[in-house]
Amino acid sequence: MRMLPISLCSPGMKLGKRIFSAEGVVLLAEGVELTASLIRRLDDKGIHYLYIDDPRTEGIEAPQLLSDETQRAALGTIRSVFRDLVDAPGKRHTGMYPYVGRSVRQVMHLVMDDLQRNRDAMIMLSNLLTVDHYLYMHSLNVCVYTTLLGMAYGYGTEELTTLGMGALLHDVGKTQISTDVLLKPDGLSDAEYEEMQRHAERGYYLLKDEPNIPLVAAHCAFQHHERLNGTGYPRRLTGDQIHPYAKWIGIVDSYDAMTSYRIYKNAMLPHQAVETLYAGSGTLYDTAMLKYFRDKVAIYPIGITVKLSSGQTGVVMDINSACAHRPIVRVLTDEAGQDLKTPYELDLSKQLSVMITQVDAGPSER
Structure with a gap:
């Protein structure tokens, strides 16, 4: 199979990989023949590249880091947790959602089991094509990529679990941001940008007293936009004031955001995103961590x-x-x-x- 921008896909081509809903349900199976209307609808839904069957690339398979079962469980958990918090932002009290920590920890065990079977895997552009909800897929991508990095770095099981939970929930504060701001298709005003920045602090307060969620995971939500030189937010922390887990998540969060298509911007390809990250080496991001990250990224993904x-x-x-x-x-x-x-x-x-x-x-x- 090969990966093509949807603008180069044409009727009659056949899908090489499944497409999922935000809930993890298969919408289109492998082998489905594309039509003009189907291509247009996928483009409108935020799918901007497809894996296509091509006889000349027979045998080329993009590796799948997570099993279908883990993907469905993870997306379902993210959807459930995030939607509950959206539905009741003014009623949030300690212990109101005691299942959150348990369900997220269960997902982390599934993710870690899958990744343990493929410890040498590389970080690729997500090959789980998902429509409708960027935040869900972004949260899962950041979790998987960060956990893979943690394994390469040598963290133990409990450390990986905490790191992965922090990564999975790093953007949970966005459930408390107005959708008018969160989904605005053009530039934000100063007031809107300040509102968007509040998601880090709000995420911390959503998680800090949650049963079964480590306090460090809450600090990951709080600190993932902090930068070494103090130019980040919300508290302008510097250097060692930032927890190492938050530094890992900050790198991966930036990378996945840059390589994902958004309403207001096109996506970068991996080599472009890595170059952009390295421009901040030693000032925004830890240089040694960036090297680990670079060594684990598939600069040119399979199928490209x-x-x-x-x-x-x-x-x-x-x-x-x-x-x-x-x-x-x-x-x-x-x-x-x-x-x-x-x-x-x-x-x-x-x-x-x-x-x-x-x-x-x-x-x-x-």
């Missing part, structure tokens, strides 16, 4: 179309974990752009004279 310095075009078919910026590519065209009769594999970690010069696989290329 790339152009090579040789003039040829191909699709990334596998990642070299020790050299993520030089993947294995299935070459599909010759230097003149003509389709090859027999595509072949090129390992860029061994062909050092060949480089990727262009990437064409996301909304930012539209």
